[in-house]
Amino acid sequence: MSIDLLIHGGDVLTVDDEGTVVRDGAVAVHEGEILAVGPADELRARFPATESIDAAGCLVLPGLVNTHTHLAMTLLRGRADDVTLQGFLERVLKWEAELLTPQNVAAAVRLAVAESVRAGVTSALDMYWFHEAAEQAAREAGWRLHTGPTFMDVPGPPDGIAYEDRLDWARRDLEARGTARPGTRPVLFAHSTYTLSPDQLTEIFALAREFGALLHIHASENATEVATVEVKYGKRPVELLDSLGLLGPDVLLAHAVDLTGPEIAALARTGTSVAHCPVSNLKLGCGIAPVPRLLSAGVTVGLGTDGAVSSNTLDVLGAVRQAALVHKAGGDPTAVGAEQAVRMATIEGARALGLGERLGSLEAGKRADLVVLDLDAPHLRPVHDPWSTLAYAAHSADVRDTVVDGRVLLRERVLTTLDERTVIADLEALV
Ligand SMILES: [Zn+2]
Structure with missing residues (x-):
């Protein structure tokens, strides 16, 4: 079986109740839903994917x-x-x-x-x-x-x-x-x-x-x-x-x-x-x-x-x-x-929002809303604790990829569903 999307190779901050971080982990996504979260090696072998995101050197977290x-x-x-x-x-x-x-x-x-x-x-x-x-x-x-x-x-x-x-x-x-x-x-x-x-x-x-x-x-x-x-x-x-x-x-x-x-x-x-x-x-x-x-x-x-x-x-x-x-x-x-x-x-x-069963963490059965944050920057190294990195050091500009409902809306810092120049020009024209 081939799945829609595999995000693999980064450290996955699941934000589950235990605060699990999967080092060199992966998230398998199909039809907008998270199928599995686990070690990258294991998920690569289990889930051939139509599309993938290489998240090596990145932090993967819930949207x-x-x-x-x-x-x-x-x-x-x-x-x-x-x-x-x-x-x-x-x-x-x-x-x-x-x-x-x-x-x-x-x-x-x-x-x-x-x-x-x-x-x-x-x-x-x-x-x-x-x-x-x-x-x-x-x-x-x-x-x-x-x-x-x-x-x-x-x-x-x-x-x-x-x-x-x-x-x-x-x-x-x-x-x-x-x-x-x-x-x-x-x-x-x-x-x-x-x-x-x-x-x-x-x-x-x-x-x-x-x-x-x-x-x-x-x-x-x-x-x-x-x-x-x-x-x-x-x-x-x-x-x-x-x-x-x-x-x-x-x-x-x-x-x-x-x-x-x-x-x-x-x-x-x-x-x-x-x-x-x-x-x-x-x-x-x-x-x-x-x-x-x-x-x-x-x-x-x-x-x-x-x-x-x-x-x-x-x-x-x-x-x-x-x-x-x-x-x-x-x-x-x-x-x-x-x-x-x-x-x-x-x-x-x-x-x-009353949607805790469907959103907010990277766990099987939830909707695939997630973020890949690029750690390849001086202000983010070393990463002793991903919670600390996110709260005290990271900026939103460090976000590299964004996925909503299993669809990649930002890939390598480029929007895939909106033409950014047009969006800005349209707004400027109104003001
Ligand atoms: Zn208000």
Whole structure:
């Protein structure tokens, strides 16, 4: 039997529960799925392959998972720096109303996918307007996008769909999805507790739960947001969601920076996950999420970049380094170690999306989303510990090959499904 793809010869960081590293290992892939992970000699003999990647001198790891972003905001990269979250939102909402069309979103997403594939990011949870256009652009590039309808009750939404019509629109979207393709699940996005009322949140969450969809919402990004919600409803964002029955294992909060002890306990009790976006939080002056406390309470924490306006890149490996560094600022260098930070960008991110059985580690039966990182560089040698190399020394530019669903999207640093020059020129033409 001939298989589709064999990646062989590198050290394979499986990110399984034991943290197994297979020296001179290989990953056998067929029909988008990982068939086996093991010693290269053994897998070469067992699996003649139609296509192969020689990963000698490289580190092979699971594809990085971006658990919170707004991909098409690449359109506005560099346009709202050094402002507060509220100043940022004011500016961005105005520009979005002028700029956004399905065509522009598709062009911006193509650029975001090109950037992400180069950075070893194999999937992202993308909350944005015109998700259908984003989904099509990602599908055409062979990339894994987790997206769906977004709710945000603002006057004159860019897609022109009034709040009153959005529930029907979202229901039609969920119905049309049918059986999800492996490694994806339906998603609904509720922007936040300050742009949607408790009644609106309740009906959006009810719709998501009817379809078994993941619910993603911004929550407690900074103290001003918390105060705004508290004045309006007498409760802090996480308290409000909890009181409405809107926390749970199907809910993923973005940011969760400003949390009280009882709120952390509520997240743990309900199985709610968190998308930690350290770069965006630092840049907007939001603060530092209590990730060590979340982790010790047993909360699942993934990593996100947020949009390219608030973090300027979609570099998940950059977020790994930031996550492994920023929590030490309080004086404890054991807070969020290298392995923990890499896990947040891989298996824990997959778990945060409810897709831990299908994504996030290199194990037989999972989808073949993986990265080959070139170790042939002075800043990466010697490799005493691959977790340390990834978290503290590697850059996303060290990624040489990226595979999504068994398909090679980046080979020897060249994109195979997107014409990079055209993608950049198309975006430049819009701005
Ligand atoms: Zn966001």
